[in-house]
Amino acid sequence: MKLAILSESPADEAAIAVLAAAVLGGPFERVQPALRARGWPNVAQVLPAVIRHLHFNTLADAIMVVVDSDDSPVHTVRHDAPGYFHPLCRLCRLRAIFRQTVKNLPPARGREGVLRGAGVAVPAIEAWLLCGRDPQVSEAAWLNGQIAGHLPYTRAELKWRTYGTDRPNLPHEMRCAVEAAQRHGRDLRRLENDFPGFAVLARDVRSWVGT
Amino acid sequence: MSHRNAGSWPGGGQARETTAGRLRARLASDTAVAQTGRVIASVVFRNFKALRDARVALAPFNLLIGPNGSGKTSLIEAVLRLCALARLPLGIPPADGRHRADGPEIEFNFTAPYDGLEATLRCVSENVCDLLQVVPRAGALREEDWTGLRSRLLRVRSYLLDHYAMAAPAMLANGTELAGNGGNLAAVLAARARAQPAVFAQFRAEVTRVLPEYDDLRFAERTDGTVELRVRLADGGEIVTAQNLSQGTLYTLAMLALAFDPAPPPVVCIEEIDRGIHPRLLREVRDALYRLSHPQATGLTRAPVQVIATTQSPYLLDLFRDHPEEIIIAEKHGRAATFSRLSDRADLAELLTEGSLGDMWFAGILGGVPEEK
Numbered sequence: 001m002k003l004a005i006l007s008e009s010p011a012d013e014a015a016i017a018v019l020a021a022a023v024l025g026g027p028f029e030r031v032q033p034a035l036r037a038r039g040w041p042n043v044a045q046v047l048p049a050v051i052r053h054l055h056f057n058t059l060a061d062a063i064m065v066v067v068d069s070d071d072s073p074v075h076t077v078r079h080d081a082p083g084y085f086h087p088l089c090r091l092c093r094l095r096a097i098f099r100q101t102v103k104n105l106p107p108a109r110g111r112e113g114v115l116r117g118a119g120v121a122v123p124a125i126e127a128w129l130l131c132g133r134d135p136q137v138s139e140a141a142w143l144n145g146q147i148a149g150h151l152p153y154t155r156a157e158l159k160w161r162t163y164g165t166d167r168p169n170l171p172h173e174m175r176c177a178v179e180a181a182q183r184h185g186r187d188l189r190r191l192e193n194d195f196p197g198f199a200v201l202a203r204d205v206r207s208w209v210g211t
Numbered sequence: 212m213s214h215r216n217a218g219s220w221p222g223g224g225q226a227r228e229t230t231a232g233r234l235r236a237r238l239a240s241d242t243a244v245a246q247t248g249r250v251i252a253s254v255v256f257r258n259f260k261a262l263r264d265a266r267v268a269l270a271p272f273n274l275l276i277g278p279n280g281s282g283k284t285s286l287i288e289a290v291l292r293l294c295a296l297a298r299l300p301l302g303i304p305p306a307d308g309r310h311r312a313d314g315p316e317i318e319f320n321f322t323a324p325y326d327g328l329e330a331t332l333r334c335v336s337e338n339v340c341d342l343l344q345v346v347p348r349a350g351a352l353r354e355e356d357w358t359g360l361r362s363r364l365l366r367v368r369s370y371l372l373d374h375y376a377m378a379a380p381a382m383l384a385n386g387t388e389l390a391g392n393g394g395n396l397a398a399v400l401a402a403r404a405r406a407q408p409a410v411f412a413q414f415r416a417e418v419t420r421v422l423p424e425y426d427d428l429r430f431a432e433r434t435d436g437t438v439e440l441r442v443r444l445a446d447g448g449e450i451v452t453a454q455n456l457s458q459g460t461l462y463t464l465a466m467l468a469l470a471f472d473p474a475p476p477p478v479v480c481i482e483e484i485d486r487g488i489h490p491r492l493l494r495e496v497r498d499a500l501y502r503l504s505h506p507q508a509t510g511l512t513r514a515p516v517q518v519i520a521t522t523q524s525p526y527l528l529d530l531f532r533d534h535p536e537e538i539i540i541a542e543k544h545g546r547a548a549t550f551s552r553l554s555d556r557a558d559l560a561e562l563l564t565e566g567s568l569g570d571m572w573f574a575g576i577l578g579g580v581p582e583e584k
Contacts, residue, residue, distance in 0.1 A: 171420065
């Protein structure tokens with residue numbers, strides 16, 4: 001499996017690479033490791049060009065894209081109804097961008113197209129990293145907080161809980177991210193259960209097997 | 212603005228201190244500054260260049276953005292002027308009438324334990340500020356307060372790095388602290404390597420992590436007393452002299468040298484911190500400066516350094532999404548310039564759902580862009 005990863009920071013990418021290997025059940029070949037975006041909405045802006053580039057200029061089998069939801073609406077089962085599209089939901093947007101970009105691409109380099117893996121960390125990847133360590137942190141807790149108008153925690157608090165500071169330097173951030181991802185990698189069930197935004201990504205990745 | 216008499220305590224700025232008093236003042240100020248991470252609380256400009264009536268509150272870390280001529284450099288120059296005049300005895304307004312009541316002046320307020328003092332630079336013209344007055348906000352002035360503050364101001368440093376100067380060999384004896392243009396970078400690093408090998412080892416590890424194309428730093432001492440900085444390529448081991456390093460590499464080395472200074476100044480001003488540096492390395496620049504301003508975040512126990520920096524990079528600005536309180540926007544309308552804090556915008560959270568800070572800045576939504584006619 002030749003896989004490209006597009007996310008918001010080197011630390012996010014490092015964690016996602018570990019999680020990808022865990023879902024795939026083994027190592028993969030990283031394609032174009034220098035891909036990077038500068039957070040949302042830059043991910044959405046560059047994604048079409050990235051997909052086209054991977055399709056025509058590389059041998060990538062698939063791309064994984066993971067973004068933070070920040071304060072945007074959380075993707076729910078309702079969004080998965082046929083024909084439904086929430087314009088502010090980042091997962092809906094990523095999927096739509098992917099769909100629109102690949103639909104008219106001709107086959108290239110011996111394959112039909114680049115496969116999609118899209119996930120959204122609610123509200124930020126630090127929540128995924130804390131999953132299992134901090135029982136208060138879950139996608140449901142954030143969603144309930146959005147509905148009630150009282151968010152259970154802030155993104156800055158998640159940084160504090162994850163890194164011990166809200167100003168982690170890059171090596172520290174990467175170290176914490178990889179350690180947490182490796183912990184999840186031993187058993188992904190809790191992360192998939194508590195964070196549907198990761199579960200949909202894992203489902204995408206598993207769907208590649210055998211394609 | 213009411214001008215107070217600067218000569219309100221005997222001796223003016225001439226230190227008349229005992230060793231014990233100096234130690235007590237130093238310990239008290241170190242403790243206070245360690246808590247606040249600031250020395251200068253705010254600066255108020257009146258009739259100074261484009262800053263006709265401008266106030267800026269300063270945080271432990273301050274990144275100034277704004278068009279050319281909007282007062283970013285004026286703020287740094289004002290701090291430097293304050294520090295330069297702090298070396299001299301405090302002034303009493305001369306009776307020659309050169310310092311008009313409505314003339315240019317710059318007022319400084321400080322953090323505890325110096326929050327009882329107010330310093331005012333009075334200027335003959337926009338280019339000549341030659342009178343420093345320091346007065347207590349209330350009650351009698353305590354001489355040790357000015358002595359303690361003065362000792363900190365004398366250690367403030369400002370940097371406008373010059374890659375030509377940095378690349379040149381430097382006098383080995385001149386390696387105590389980094390010069391304003393970074394011109395003695397080789398000497399400073401060589402001195403640290405010799406006197407504080409453990410600190411230097413940390414610095415070298417950070418350099419090779421941030422710039423992985425290199426795996427070591429070397430120093431070539433010459434018979435004329437100078438030292439030349441060299442780096443070794445990780446791939447092949449070739450030695451590259453500083454004169455063959457890129458501008459961005461030299462700027463990065465200087466920034467890291469500041470961040471790993473074992474005894475940093477209480478305030479550091481740096482102009483154009485993004486200059487010559489690849490956008491993807493700007494995170495490292497930010498982290499390096501955070502190491503100064505928020506040492507506890509990297510496990511350091513020393514007192515924080517107040518950082519005042521400028522940039523013109525939207526990419527660097529993007530990295531401050533979580534800390535908009537650290538961004539100062541300099542605006543220029545006609546001939547008048549003002550400062551504002553990004554975090555003071557009521558609609559900031561909403562704006563950030565629509566785009567990155569850098570994009571918002573470039574679009575003009577945040578202000579801090581050149582005027583167009």
